[in-house]
Amino acid sequence: xxxxxxxxxxxxxxxxxxxxxxxxxxxxxxxxxxxxxxxxxxxxxxxxxxxxxxxxxxxxxxxxxxxxxxxxxxxxxxxxxxxxxxxxxxxxxxxxxxxxxxxxxxxxxxxxxxxxxxxxxxxxxxxxxxxxxxxxxxxxxxxxxxxxxxxxxxxxxxxxxxxxxxxxxxxxxxxxxxxxxxxxxxxxxxxxxxxxxxxxxxxxxxxxxxxxxxxxxxxxxxxxxxxxxxxxxxxxxxxxxxxxxxxxxxxxxxxxxxxxxxxxxxxxxxxxxxxxxxxxxxxxxxxxxxxxxxxxxxxxxxxxxxxxxxxxxxxxxxxxxxxxxxxxxxxxxxxxxxxxxxxxxxxxxxxxxxxxxxxxxxxxxxxxxxxxxxxxxxxxxxxxxxxxxxxxxxxxxxxxxxxxxxxxxxxxxxxxxxxxxxxxxxxxxxxxxxxxxx
Amino acid sequence: xxxxxxxxxxxxxxxxxxxxxxxxxxxxxxxxxxxxxxxxxxxxxxxxxxxxxxxxxxxxxxxxxxxxxxxxxxxxxxxxxxxxxxxxxxxxxxxxxxxxxxxxxxxxxxxxxxxxxxxxxxxxxxxxxxxxxxxxxxxxxxxxxxxxxxxxxxxxxxxxxxxxxxxxxxxxxxxxxxxxxxxxxxxxxxxxxxxxxxxxxxxxxxxxxxxxxxxxxxxxxxxxxxxxxxxxxxxxxxxxxxxxxxxxxxxxxxxxxxxxxxxxxxxxxxxxxxxxxxxxxxxxxxxxxxxxxxxxxxxxxxxxxxxxxxxxxxxxxxxxxxxxxxxxxxxxxxxxxxxxxxxxxxxxxxxxxxxxxxxxxxxxxxxxxxxxxxxxxxxxxxxxxxxxxxxxxxxxxxxxxxxxxxxxxxxxxxxxxxxxxxxxxxxxxxxxxxxxxx
Numbered sequence: 001x002x003x004x005x006x007x008x009x010x011x012x013x014x015x016x017x018x019x020x021x022x023x024x025x026x027x028x029x030x031x032x033x034x035x036x037x038x039x040x041x042x043x044x045x046x047x048x049x050x051x052x053x054x055x056x057x058x059x060x061x062x063x064x065x066x067x068x069x070x071x072x073x074x075x076x077x078x079x080x081x082x083x084x085x086x087x088x089x090x091x092x093x094x095x096x097x098x099x100x101x102x103x104x105x106x107x108x109x110x111x112x113x114x115x116x117x118x119x120x121x122x123x124x125x126x127x128x129x130x131x132x133x134x135x136x137x138x139x140x141x142x143x144x145x146x147x148x149x150x151x152x153x154x155x156x157x158x159x160x161x162x163x164x165x166x167x168x169x170x171x172x173x174x175x176x177x178x179x180x181x182x183x184x185x186x187x188x189x190x191x192x193x194x195x196x197x198x199x200x201x202x203x204x205x206x207x208x209x210x211x212x213x214x215x216x217x218x219x220x221x222x223x224x225x226x227x228x229x230x231x232x233x234x235x236x237x238x239x240x241x242x243x244x245x246x247x248x249x250x251x252x253x254x255x256x257x258x259x260x261x262x263x264x265x266x267x268x269x270x271x272x273x274x275x276x277x278x279x280x281x282x283x284x285x286x287x288x289x290x291x292x293x294x295x296x297x298x299x300x301x302x303x304x305x306x307x308x309x310x311x312x313x314x315x316x317x318x319x320x321x322x323x324x325x326x327x328x329x330x331x332x333x334x335x336x337x338x339x340x341x342x343x344x345x346x347x348x349x350x351x352x353x354x355x356x357x358x359x360x361x362x363x364x365x366x367x368x369x370x371x372x373x374x375x376x377x378x379x380x381x382x383x384x385x386x387x388x389x390x391x392x393x394x395x396x397x398x399x400x401x402x403x404x405x406x407x408x409x410x411x412x413x414x415x416x417x418x419x420x421x422x423x424x425x426x427x428x429x430x431x432x433x434x435x436x437x438x
Numbered sequence: 439x440x441x442x443x444x445x446x447x448x449x450x451x452x453x454x455x456x457x458x459x460x461x462x463x464x465x466x467x468x469x470x471x472x473x474x475x476x477x478x479x480x481x482x483x484x485x486x487x488x489x490x491x492x493x494x495x496x497x498x499x500x501x502x503x504x505x506x507x508x509x510x511x512x513x514x515x516x517x518x519x520x521x522x523x524x525x526x527x528x529x530x531x532x533x534x535x536x537x538x539x540x541x542x543x544x545x546x547x548x549x550x551x552x553x554x555x556x557x558x559x560x561x562x563x564x565x566x567x568x569x570x571x572x573x574x575x576x577x578x579x580x581x582x583x584x585x586x587x588x589x590x591x592x593x594x595x596x597x598x599x600x601x602x603x604x605x606x607x608x609x610x611x612x613x614x615x616x617x618x619x620x621x622x623x624x625x626x627x628x629x630x631x632x633x634x635x636x637x638x639x640x641x642x643x644x645x646x647x648x649x650x651x652x653x654x655x656x657x658x659x660x661x662x663x664x665x666x667x668x669x670x671x672x673x674x675x676x677x678x679x680x681x682x683x684x685x686x687x688x689x690x691x692x693x694x695x696x697x698x699x700x701x702x703x704x705x706x707x708x709x710x711x712x713x714x715x716x717x718x719x720x721x722x723x724x725x726x727x728x729x730x731x732x733x734x735x736x737x738x739x740x741x742x743x744x745x746x747x748x749x750x751x752x753x754x755x756x757x758x759x760x761x762x763x764x765x766x767x768x769x770x771x772x773x774x775x776x777x778x779x780x781x782x783x784x785x786x787x788x789x790x791x792x793x794x795x796x797x798x799x800x801x802x803x804x805x806x807x808x809x810x811x812x813x814x815x816x817x818x819x820x821x822x823x824x825x826x827x828x829x830x831x832x833x834x835x836x837x838x839x840x841x842x843x844x845x846x847x848x849x850x851x852x853x854x855x856x857x858x859x860x861x862x863x864x865x866x867x868x869x870x871x872x873x874x875x876x
Contacts, residue, residue: 106822108816114822121834224835242857249859363460364461371854372852372854377860378546378858385546396640411838412808413822414807414810417810417812420813420816421812423692
C-alpha cells in the first residue's frame, strides 16, 4: 500500500479484479505466473538491495538481543531462493486447473440441465509472518485459482515484501489486472480490513494462537487456519519397539518448531519397561526436556531417569521446542479422550501392531490427520501430494488439514432452461422432476 | 432443555455423542431413523395435544392482531404432516451414506499410504423459526450424517418442539445415545451457546438478516447460512417474449415470501416496447406493486402504465411480498455489476436467446445459483436432486447454494505407515516421495 491508497480502495479494486479473474482462462493465468517468474529472475539486484535493508535492521535487533538469529536467517532472499521461487511459480502453473470443473450434473426435466462447477472464492485476505517469499508463493496460488488476494506480511520483511509486491504489481498491470494482489503493511490496516465482510470472502491468518483468535473475534469474514499444533503420539501396548523409538525421535526432533512436531507422548501402562526406558533415554540424549505425569515420573525414577513434573497447562501447550510432555494412560480409550480433549485436532499418531486398535484410533480421533505407525511430521501439503500448500487448517468446515489449491475454490450451480417455470412442479398434480444423472 | 440441564451439560454431552456417532455404521444410523419414524406415528395423540397448546396461544395473538394467521398455519402438525415426517425419515435413511467415502488416495512411498475419507463434522448448532417439523427434519439429516446437533426452535412452537424432541430423545436413549440431539429454548441460551467455540463446530442460523449478523458478531464458531435472498431477473435485449413474461410472473408470484423469489427486475434498454409493456401489465394485473427507476417510470408512462419511484435502498431490500423493483440497464455488463453489487449472491437468472450473453452471465455473476431461461424459484435442494436440504447458503466457503447432506460432512486424512519417519525425505539426498495414485 502506498501512502495514497486507502484500505477501501485496495478492497474495492481487488473485488473488481476478482470478477475479471473469474473469467480468465487457465492459459492466461499461467502466462501471468510465467511473467512473474521471469521478472523475479530479472530483478535479483533490486530484490537483494531491499532484502539487505531488512536483514540489516533485523541484525541490529539481534545485536540488542531483541530478535533471534533464526528469524534473521528466515528473512534472507538468497540467489538460491530466487531460483526456487522461480521454479515454484512454474510448478504451480503446471498444476491442474482447479476451476471450471464439473462436480455434479443432473437433468431436472426435459431441457432443464443443472451443473455444479468449481469457481474461485473471490477475494481472499492472507496474513503471514517473517519469510518474504510467502508474498510470491501465496500470490501464485491465488492467481492460479482465479482469486484476488490482499496480503499482509511480517513487518521485519517490510522492504523485501514491498519489492516482491511491486514485481507482481507491474506484471499484473501489463495484464490489465493491477490490484488483483494488494498489499497492506500495518496492524491497523489489518483491523480496518476486518470490517469488509461484504467484500472479502475468506481470511487466512497464519500466526500465533492469540492472533488467530483476535481475527475470529473481530470479523464476520470466514476464517481458515489453525491456531496451534498440539500433536500427540500414542505408544500402544502392542507397539513395535523400533517403530516406537524411531517415530518418537523423528516427531520431536526433525523440526521441533513445526506445527506438526509432537508435543505430548501418551504411553500405555502396559508398554514394556525396556521400550519405555529406551524412548525416554533416547530423547534425553538428544537434549529433549521431558515433563511427566506422576505415574511417568515414578516409573522413570525406578529406571533411574529423572523427569520434571508436568502441569495441567502443559497438555494444551505448543512448545515448538525441545520439550515433551509425557502421560501414562490405562487404555486406548483414555488416550483417544486425552487427544480429543487437549489436542488441537491437527495431527495425531498411534504406534501399534494391533490393527483393531489402529482402526479405532482412526475412527475416534477427531483430528485433521490421523496416522498409524508414521511420524506426525508427514502432515504437510507437499508430502500429501497436494502440489502446493496454503496452510494447515484445523477448521472442521470448508478445508481441513493441509490445504492445497482446492481450499481456494468453491462452486456455483448453473441451471440452463428453455423458459422453465416452477409452478407446474408444485401442488396437486405436480409434475415430477426427472433427476436423471447423465 | 429441562430445568436441570445447563448449556454446558448439553454441549459436553453432544460432544461425547458426536464421538460415538462418528464410529456408528450406516445400518445403525438408519435403524435410529426408522425407530424415530415409528415412534412419531405411535405418538399422534401426544403430538396433537402439545401442538394444540401452541396453536391456541398463537390464535390468541392473532385475535389481538399481534400475529398473522399464516404463521399459525405453519405451526399446525396435522395427521398428514405426521405421515409426511415419517416418510421423510425413511427417505433420508435411504440416501447414500455420506460418511466413510474415500475422496483421495495416494501412495507416498512403499508402505506409506494416504487416504482422505469423509467424516461427520461433529457438533452442529441449528437455529430455526416457527415450523416445528424442522426438529425432526434437521435431526434426521444430522443423525444420518453422524453429527450431534443442538437445536433451537421458534418459541411459538414451544410445546410442539418439546414433544418432538422428547420422542427423539427416548429413541436415542434406547441406542445409548441420549443427548446426541439437544434442545435449547430461549434466546439467552443461544447467547450462551455462542461461547462454546471449542465444542461446537458449525452453527447454522436460519432466520432474519439481523439475526444472522448477530450470530456472526458474537461467536468464533463458523457460521453457515444466508442472510437474505435478493434475487434478480435480467431481461436481455435478445429475450424470447413468452419466456420473459412467463418466468417473470413465476419468479415473483409462485411463492413471494420464499428466499428464491425475484426482488429486482433488470430490463435491457433495447427490450422491445411490447415485451416491456406485457411484463409490467401482467405483473400489475396480479397486484404486484411495481417500483421503477426514473427511466422505467418514463418508459412505462409513455405506455400508460403508472409506477412508483424506487429508492436506493430498494435495490438491497428483500420484500418477500408482491413488490418488485425495476431498473432499466444499458448493457449486460451493467446488469452483472448491479447484481454483484446489490444482490445477496443467492440466485440470479438471465432471459436471453443469445448464448454468448448467457455464457458471460454464468461466468461473471458471483452468485450461488446462476440461471439461464429458468425461474429463480428452481433454487432448492430437493429440486436440485440433493435428496434433502439443510438450508440455502450464500457463504462462499464450505457449502454454497442449496445445501444437502454433503454440507454436514468434512474429511480427515488417514496415513498408514510401517514405522516411517520424515527425516530421510528432507535435506540433501532427500528420498523423493512416490505420489503414486493407485
